[in-house]
Amino acid sequence: MIENHDSHWEKIAAKLHGELNHEEEVEFNQIMSDNDNLLEFEKVQQIHEKLVKTGSISTHERVKSWPKVIKGIRIHQLRWVQVAMKYAAIVVAAFIAGNLLKPYLTADKEIRYSEITVPFGQMSQLTLSDGTKIWLNSGTTLRYPERFAENSRSISVDGEAYFEVSKMPDKPFTVNTADMKVVVLGTSFNISAYPEDAATSVTLVEGKVTVQNSAGICIARLNPGQMVIKNKTETNIAIQNVKTCFYSAWIAGKIYFDDEPLDQIASKLERWFNVEIYFADEHLKSRRFTGTILKNKPVDQIMQALELLSPIRFKHQVNASGKDKITIYKRT
16 A cells, blocks of 8 residues: 655656656655555556546536545555645545446455255256366255456355366365365365254365365365265365265256265255254164165155165155155054
């Protein structure tokens, strides 16, 4: 930021009006070697150039606006009052033309965000402005910019999503969750970060990813076929070699279970079919299953298949005003 010294502002004003001699030009260039100073000067220069095109303001408007400038100077106790008064027309005109010039000064910094939430029982797919494709599972919320910043691509996810990231070596892609960040350049991976789940996981299908904690510290680097799991209440992580199809097939309407406990299967069924599942016997939660579920099949058909594989039975209660309720019992 430009320091509030008379000499600085004198040189800025003189630069705008072409009044610097050789020695003053050297001093001015030294001041502008600071990036913050240069940015501020460029803003003032843009205002000055626009004012040249719009012409001078009337005496009436100058007198009307001047008290606002004086008040601002007194509040900040600036020592360059006399210099500022000499070029008051520039500042006054800036107040008048502020709304007109604002798009020129802030357009590059303003990034608007959009948010999409997928209801339970549904899925969604979208393509971002950089060409990255994202599949969103049931109950997932995605927050993303309408356009990315100059040097980075950053989005946020609560839930489960599958990514096919467009390759941009000079512009990394970052996925933010509540307790983890995934940084990639171009790759395919699945991330599961539902708020209600005990752990967050990242499964790499293709390419390479760097996984960071919420503080931005690298905690894992994955190769294809690996999955990192982080319990939300612990700092330790686990890296496993997995069959990636188990964690990406949901985008095609399938869920694979590989020796998975029934309570985890129930959580997925709740999201997929927008139902509530209860256990009449807590011991049933730990029973493990291996198999495949198709989303286009009715939930009752899924439960009937589970009944054939284990000693359980279920009761389906239809709720016209809310979610259906499924209760799982031990078969006697």
